[in-house]
Amino acid sequence: AIAARLAKAGYKVTVLEKNDFTGGRCSLIHHEGYRFDQGPSLLLLPQLFHETFRDLDTTIADSGVDLLRCQDVNYNVWFHDGELFKHSSDLATMKVEVERWEGKEGFARYLSWMREAHTHYEVSVTGVLHRNFTSLFNLARPSLLKHVVALHPLESIYARASRYFWTERLRRVFTFAVMYMGIYCDSPGVTSVTLSFVNKSPRYGNDYPGTNFAGHCGGEQFYVNPVNGEETSLIMNCDAIKTDIRYCQSIGKKVLLSIGG
Template sequence: MSVRSGPRSDLNASPKTSHEPRLTSAGAGAGGVALAARLAKAGLRVTVVEKNEFTGGRCSLIHHEGHRFDQGPSLFLLPQIFREAFADLDTTMPDAGVDLLRCETNYSVWFHDGETFKLSSDLASMRREIERWEGPEGYERWVSWLAEGHRHYEISVKEVLRKNFMNVWNMARPSFLIKILDMHPFESIWARAGRYFYTERLRRVFTFATMYMGMSPFDAPATYSLLQYTEFAEGIWYPKGGFHQVVAALQRIGESLGVQYRLKTPVSRVIASPDGKRATGVLLEGGEELSADVVVLNADLVYSYRNLLPRTPKIEARAKSLQTKEASCSSISFYWSMNRKVDELSTHNIFLAEQYRESFDSIFADHSLPVQYSSLSLQQSHHFTRQHASLFDVSHMVQHIFKGKDAAAFLERVTPSSWKDQAPMQGKLTALLWPQTGGIVDDSVTTRIGEDEFYVVTNGACFEKDCKYLDEQLGQFGGDVQWTRLDGSGLVALQGPQSAEVLAEALASPINLDEFYFGSSVWAELKLADGGWAGSGGSGFTGPAR
């Protein structure tokens, strides 16, 4: 998202211009770092401000006890697109310090009964794998599937990836419309795969990848067979040293072109001209103002509209509209360090449930986790939790932060509880109340996490109602309260009699869990909370949904 002010600058101008337009970019994720380098090469004086102490955003690193973990992507696809990006900056990936290693096996797909299918870019290997399930005719059909994926890929790159869609009319380009039916956008990839693969197992193998885009193969357009094509034709790669090597290389290039990075520097808001039509810079949380001719926001779209952009009626309306949109599916990642090589596993392993469609419907249609795992029945799962411990994803719950000197007063307005004297890191079950009738809008768990800061969890099923209610109440209250919804955070609960034992082994630094009681919280590498959705004797964790 960019907010332009002042006269239009020629972004293709030589860096050696008499006047260098000033650009401030908020956010040093992969997109922000790449954009900064490009614009610096085009002649702008670029400053990037980033709230974290590292660059890369979701494509960053975790260092822990001598181990390094990649956060975010685990697949490097479309290497030619990356080569072109570095060529635009007058260098190559190897010269910039990025060495790519090709994965011999793209995926090892595991079925519920232990059978596997190895997806690779080796034609002979793929022939053996496919003929094992569908014979020579199956291999011929796969070649036809691959040819269709190639057409989908070429059209998508030319007519979509390399084009800007600034408005709905851009989709009406004749060159795009005459080819749109060739991309099979109105047929699901599962249905399309059924034309080429006669066994359900191979249909599963060649359709599961749509989950990477937050879609079920039973709903995703057949256009996305291009994924399987590009993985076979161009391969899956791994940057030596981790995925952040790509971001780090772009950062170094940008710095050599004059880009200034200011880390641990959160932005409070965009500064606008008196008429609210032009951006003139950004205000940092520390109070410093950075003037700019161009402002680029590389932050989350909903967060930017809600918290960073000027509060004009048009932006307010757009912010409310965005908050009602259905979010795409995220995931939870666990980072494990191993003391040995697991020979049975390759670089990328996919484990498919026996109830393939049911598992996707649970996630994408019902917005819940599958009700059955592995070979355990529902009754067995229940008894396992009551005798041991189980981890539950409760990220459908909505997490909020209320901050400001009047935050306690606002919460006392909307709940029946007293908050001004609430002890730090202590919480309670409470409820949001209708102001006139005193009826319950929704129940909630609220914890004081700072002197003027509160963490509130409400029910996902009441999302729209709760957000509308809180927005209206804040508007009527008018005090010093900032409301932030933690849309980028996950929430999991550990429940069962062995929860404390499991936690004790998992925490980086020891915590006396015997002193943990209902409503108490403590900050660790994640936030732990005993109460509410986890039940008595359980713990809840909230953190970035990576």
């Protein structure tokens, strides 16, 4: 996304890829006639992807990517005894599932949990994802500091979930996803609750790319197609390059990087 935006702005961009294929975690493994995504199969935060494509004067649909909304059930969470929890972005489905474990009052607590998660989401997107942090002073922005208390930075997502769910199983259901961030559910953090919102919210939900993440009509095409900017190239299967980027200064239509070693 960064390379494409720079090229769109008129910079000459070269993308270095250490492998002989593109995509990283969005690439494919072919084995005995089967095809596997190396990374996630569900697309979260679709609005951010739509935003990126709009910045490049196109749309996801016009680029040949067919996004399929997971309607009834996003996925099933299985427990050791064979019981399962049907994870869904549909509130009616979630009401049945939550009340099955938490009782009639459980759904109201679930909505309170989602309300808190929505606060985390809005602050994360507007105050973090859409902002540049070039120094420690950026962390002291008044617009961000005023939300610190609401983000419960000293509490873990498990501690927050325990305030809304009485059963251990649903506490696990609504906290296990933080493992994808490389942390434990009992690790303090200000953004982990966001995961519970983005894949359960009726507004955002989960999308599945019908052409898969690494399809020929997916993001891969942007390595070979122009984006109305300077010439863009891709170097694949390159050797390791040691770089020491000491400064980044925009002069005219070039980005100067100090490279050492």
